[in-house]
Amino acid sequence: MNKSMVRYLLSKLLLIEASLMLIPVIVAFIYHEDIRVINSLVITIGMLVIIGLLGVAFKPKNYHVYTKEGLLIVALCWILWSFFGALPFVLSGQIPSIIDAFFEMVSGFTTTGATIVPDVAVLSHSLLFWRSFAHLIGGMGVLVFALAIMENSKNSHLEVMRAEVPGPVFGKVVSKLKETAQILYVIYLSMFAILVVILMVAGMPAFDSVITAMGCAGTGGFGVYNDSIAHYNSSLITNIVSIAVLLFGINFNLYYFLLLRKFKAFFKDEELRTYIGIVMIATALIWLNVSGLYPSTGKALENSLFEVANVMTTTGFGVTDLTVWPLFAQVILLFLMFVGGSAGSTAGGIKVMRTLILTKIARNQVLSTLYPHRIMTIHINEQPLDKEIQHGVLKYLTLYVFLLLGLTLMLSLDNNNFMVVVSAATSTFNNIGPMLGTSQTFAIFSPFSKLLMSFAMIAGRLEIYPMLLLFIPKTWSKY
Numbered sequence: 001m002n003k004s005m006v007r008y009l010l011s012k013l014l015l016i017e018a019s020l021m022l023i024p025v026i027v028a029f030i031y032h033e034d035i036r037v038i039n040s041l042v043i044t045i046g047m048l049v050i051i052g053l054l055g056v057a058f059k060p061k062n063y064h065v066y067t068k069e070g071l072l073i074v075a076l077c078w079i080l081w082s083f084f085g086a087l088p089f090v091l092s093g094q095i096p097s098i099i100d101a102f103f104e105m106v107s108g109f110t111t112t113g114a115t116i117v118p119d120v121a122v123l124s125h126s127l128l129f130w131r132s133f134a135h136l137i138g139g140m141g142v143l144v145f146a147l148a149i150m151e152n153s154k155n156s157h158l159e160v161m162r163a164e165v166p167g168p169v170f171g172k173v174v175s176k177l178k179e180t181a182q183i184l185y186v187i188y189l190s191m192f193a194i195l196v197v198i199l200m201v202a203g204m205p206a207f208d209s210v211i212t213a214m215g216c217a218g219t220g221g222f223g224v225y226n227d228s229i230a231h232y233n234s235s236l237i238t239n240i241v242s243i244a245v246l247l248f249g250i251n252f253n254l255y256y257f258l259l260l261r262k263f264k265a266f267f268k269d270e271e272l273r274t275y276i277g278i279v280m281i282a283t284a285l286i287w288l289n290v291s292g293l294y295p296s297t298g299k300a301l302e303n304s305l306f307e308v309a310n311v312m313t314t315t316g317f318g319v320t321d322l323t324v325w326p327l328f329a330q331v332i333l334l335f336l337m338f339v340g341g342s343a344g345s346t347a348g349g350i351k352v353m354r355t356l357i358l359t360k361i362a363r364n365q366v367l368s369t370l371y372p373h374r375i376m377t378i379h380i381n382e383q384p385l386d387k388e389i390q391h392g393v394l395k396y397l398t399l400y401v402f403l404l405l406g407l408t409l410m411l412s413l414d415n416n417n418f419m420v421v422v423s424a425a426t427s428t429f430n431n432i433g434p435m436l437g438t439s440q441t442f443a444i445f446s447p448f449s450k451l452l453m454s455f456a457m458i459a460g461r462l463e464i465y466p467m468l469l470l471f472i473p474k475t476w477s478k479y
Contacts, residue, residue, distance in 0.1 A: 011055020018048035040091035108134030113221030113316030113433030139218030221316030249313035249341030316433020348431030
């Protein structure tokens, strides 16, 4: 294993985090915040710079990154960024526990949106900005962002990007990896900027608009107030957020097709059509089920679409009390937690593409009993799907189920409410955010459970394999 390259790249990534942390420092000065808050950010930046400079001082002899190194760099980067990102909360005293602060920042970077903070009013503007800024960076990918700005003339970081971009298949939109990362981030940040303007025009304050837009873009869900989007009491803002999170739950490669005016390729995409279909059907079913709880059918539809959009895209903004919804509606939302958004989007979950492939595999297995001599093939977007990809999806699902069951079992030692435990495990592992069955935060769990769920969030965001490799002894061997 090329350990020197792992050390070198991780050090450069820590320096990038240090530079990003300068932005909340500026926010702290704008809002004339307490010197303790500013010092917490400055001290953390100093630590990152020292460690980063020491790491890059000794350049590796071999710059090649193999699959194993790529997976390790991704997993370690997300852990280190979350740990150092948590330090300002601890040093400022706003989240005294390092485990709680680590949970909060993991939730930020993985765009989960789960929180241990019962009252966000205790957080200063700068740290409120920092945890939501983590959504914006983590949404498209920490490493995708890094590769977009780092010098990489040899295009040697393919395995790093492949390990981080969600979905069963990784595809570059152009031949050069760095240009792919830059194109994706330009599209992503342009959509974010447009959304900020739209929210401000809709009547949301400037700071709130930026925070909310970062939550939408990263499909994370951290907000400015405890009651989330419900605080604004605006149907216009609610509907804007619903549409925004659905747009960010679409594969960003498709937006590149739109820029190239390949409209046919966009609208004929099978995953996109399935994604829209699931949203429409789920919204209709929940709307019919909860319509009696609201003063008008329009309000019921508005809230149904909002919750479906936010759960489907694993965003986690809130606008209504889900605990009063009928069990039927809550079970549909639980199903959507598993499905998630599109591959190549900022959303979590199994992904619509995998769900689509699994459905077709199941259909072929049933048909093979009727026609045992017929060769069954699977097509996605009218193209035959490679057997290796099919097997990869099945292997992923097996690991996914075992790890989710294990996480649920461990959390059950800490809480005896079945819906709370199942939804907490599903929420963190699928990077969703809210729990069903309770209106409380994740602070109800023990420090061990919070740590366990923190690693579950990273594993879910990185699609399991990078995190698993950290705990396999052979990973650290020389060969």
